[in-house]
Amino acid sequence: MTRINMTVDGVSYSDEVEPRTLLVQYLRESLGKTGTVIGCDTSNCGACTVHLDGTSVKSCNVLAVQADGHEVTTIEGLAQNGELHPVQQAFHECHALQCGYCTPGMIMQACDVLKNNPDPSEQEIREGLEGNLCRCTGYHNIVKAVQQAAGTMSSASSASSASAASPASSQAVSS
């Protein structure tokens, strides 16, 4: 057994694990974070995607011991104060799912795509989600949802940067 310390969805955990424990297994079985699902178990499908230090990874393809000392965000950590993350909200509004099994991974990867490219083209969204499989063939609405979320997030961030900019600029004028 190896002791690991990990921050998951903002909460610190310290546990003894077998080195062979996969990160997804640790999240689900030790921490009860069953929002992250196991799909293919062969690192193809992306259903188990989480963020490790802010970057998307397939959690069936990372050992829990490799994440020792690091920070993990799962689908359960995206909503803040009871409010859905804009990507979650967009998936809901665009009905970007059929059975919903791929949804946690799709949303986590969509967040990663938007972090690196806040205004992606349809092609860039499709390429950004190439490691996430939807077996209901629901990609059409998934792409629409990511486009909608991009719009929501960019108007939210330009609104907040506008309000942040005004005191600074008035200060610049006064000095």
Next chain:
Amino acid sequence: MIPAQFDYLAPTSVADAVAALAEHGDDAKVLAGGQSLLPILRMRLNAPGVVIDLGRIPELQGVSEDGDHLVIGAMTTYAAVLASEAVTTHAALLSKAIATVADPQIRHRGTIGGALVHADPAGDVGAPALALGAELVIAGADGSTRTVAAEDFFEDLFATAVGEGELLTQIRIPKHTGWGAHYEKFVRVSHQWSIVGVAATVRSEGGSIAEARVGLTNMGSTPLRARSVEEALVGQPATDEAVRAAVASVTDGTNPPSDLNGDADYRKHLATVLTRRAVLAAAGA
């Protein structure tokens, strides 16, 4: 599925990692980014007693410049290589090839050194490493290091010059500043392994090809370099007709596999078409 039980070591220096390898020998497996090893362990295709994780060795990470060479740490992730302006500027072919590897999540974890040592002939890093004349720095017991040319590195299917008790530590790539580059990969599903891939980089001079380097993915048990094509391209204009003639010999000396994705003859046909496309794109035509 989960792996069989193993002991886990996470050394923080190359010296400690090499010492751990010496101690555990055949019973140990080296874990780089884990994007190939972990599926293998999960499917119980291999069950090492000890896994040595290189993920906590800072000296194995990052891209730097050393005169006319780029130096890439073996544990540098695909994503970090892609983000490196030095690589884009001085070894564009490597960036182009790595951009096609698997998918974003796997590129966040997978490493250039892990891919080279795993030596899957369908992997996308071997062909550009060969074409760019990379040198592989290998650490052994007692602090010794040796450097192996990419030509001598790939020995067979999943077999390289990295011997027992040794670790690949650095990839040194001669700068190809100003060379055009293209990696043409043929797959049926976006994040699949290459059915065939062609890595081409070209130095153009006055509208014609002054120098060319061509590497082939999945056209044999190792990545291959198409030297006859490289020679035939010298002095040619970057036109469809001239390049078509110059790449005709690309399948000489290849021995591609036959499998569900295509038989050997089909792969040879693909190699001819993809090489023409890759060279034309690299030459900016």
